[in-house]
Amino acid sequence: MMSVRHLGFVLLVCFPGALHAQSAAQLCRAPNLAGGYFVPQQEMFSHKTNLTYACDTGRQPAVEGWWATSTCDNGTWSHTPQCISENACIPPTIPNGKYTESSDGWYGNGTVIRISCDEAYEHKDHDATGKCVNGTWSSLPVCEKSMSACSEPPKVPHAVITGLGYQELFAVDSEVQYECEDGYTKKNITCLSGTWTEGPVCVRGRGPGTDLGGSAVGGTSGGHTSSAGGRRPGSGHGGTGTTSAGSGTRPVGGGSSTSSGSNEEEIQNAPIKSCGIRPSISNGDIVETREMFLKYACNRYYKYVGPKTVVCHSDGTWSDLPICRATYCSVDRRQYPQLHPDGLKYVEDGEKVSMACVDNWKTDHFSEVRCNDGIIRLRECCSWLTAMFNACSDTLMKRRMFTD
Incomplete structure (x- = not known):
């Protein structure tokens, strides 16, 4: 009998961590759940015990669902069981976005939150806020892949x-x-x-x-x-768009500049340093430089038109340059009385966006703005509900923004 006790003492001395591990996990006290009830009903809960709770009429758990489960994790509940007003909102899930979280774990009726999109994502329709309305989030923003990502x-x-x-x-x-x-x-x-x-x-x-x-x-x-750059239209980056003298209509990529039936001398390509200053294009940039050619790309809101590469000819002239053609409409909201004056807004060709109106601009009235083939169209201000039934009046204004 003495030898058995002695062996137990030796095991505790040699392996004190085993005893500590068993006693380290702390118990959880029963939560103070105002306006609700939980099971099992007891004062203390052991580590990893699940507690299920629900709320009285007019209240709801501070997590998804009309009932909820919390787990005792070493003296702390996995989420603090609490019952909140049924008009309050629980934290929303915004894929690829984030916002300032409430210290209470929930948001009162009428609370407005602002969402920031992660890198490489942007707000769809430029909507960045959500509002808690009677227990539901209205018009939560969507973070979608950025066009420039x-x-x-x-x-x-x-x-x-x-x-x-x-x-x-x-x-x-x-x-x-x-x-x-x-x-x-x-x-x-x-x-x-x-x-x-x-x-x-x-x-x-x-x-x-x-x-x-x-x-x-x-x-x-x-x-x-x-195209490249991600800059706003009209930035002018990329120079004046002029070419070196003599570029003419020579072919890209070398070979002969002769036309059918011509005996004109063949012009070979040369290293680009032979042509001196590299030509620039309006609303575009050089994005790649090699020994024998240049590559260009256009800024955002411009379409790349022309040869993929630009080469230097042995006579010191450049081959044909590409151009960057505008593919956008600009809306200066200060010029349109029905729109909230938030400044200049760019709309890509083929895009349709919603813009807030002066009347009731903090609620749900908006104007649909469309850009098609350089022509911008604004519809009358109306509510989201009216728009759902296609009951908004037709185009109020039509204006040509650019020409090819």
Whole structure:
């Protein structure tokens, strides 16, 4: 008998953690649940015990459902059981968005919250607030993929992306770095309004000093393929759009500039440094520079039209340049008495947005604004309910914003 007790003492001395683990978990006291009731009814609850509760008439749990369950977790309830007014709102779930959480864990009737979208996402229809109305959130914002965001960077054989965990979406101007498996070649690529600039070409077994640049991969997996820059229209970035003298109508990519039946001397391509200053285009930028060619992209709200690359000819002239054609309408809300004067708003061609009206602008009255082929159309201000039944009056104003 003495030997058994001695053995038990030795086990406790040698393994004190076992005894501590058993006694470390704390009990939970029964919650003070005003306006509700719970089961089982007892004063103390052991670790990992579930408590189920419901609320009296006119009240609701501070979580989803008319009844709820909370778990004792080492002296603390997984959520504090509480019954709130049925006119209050529980925290909403906003995919890809966040907001300031209430310290109470719920929101009173009439509370307005402002949602911020995560990087690479933007507010649909530019709606950023939600309001608690009699226990329900009205018009909760939606965070959708930004038009200027890029999907995952293109896969490059024999290369990895360093210093960054995997993600499916990248905000505009995000930059990632490729490193080839030989360890010698590194290259950064950038997200430019939905499209990645080109990545490297990694060839196994090549040593230092080898030119591994190229365009066999990259720039093809960027999701939305609109033009680059993400700038607002009219920024003027990209210069004046003038070309070097003598660009004429020479073919892109080299070869001959002769037309049918002509004996004009063939003009070869030359390294771009041979042509001196690189030409600029209005509302666009140079996004890639190689020894033998340039690549351009347009700012947001502009459409890229023209050759994919620009080359230098051996006679010192540039090949034809692309142009950036406007694809937007601008609405200066201060010029329209029916709209709330929130300043200038850009609407992409083919897009339809809702704009708040002066009358009852804090509630649900709005005007539908559409941009089609450079023509902007505003409808009369009406409520969401009226719009659902297509009962709003037809277009009040029509205005040509740009021409091709």
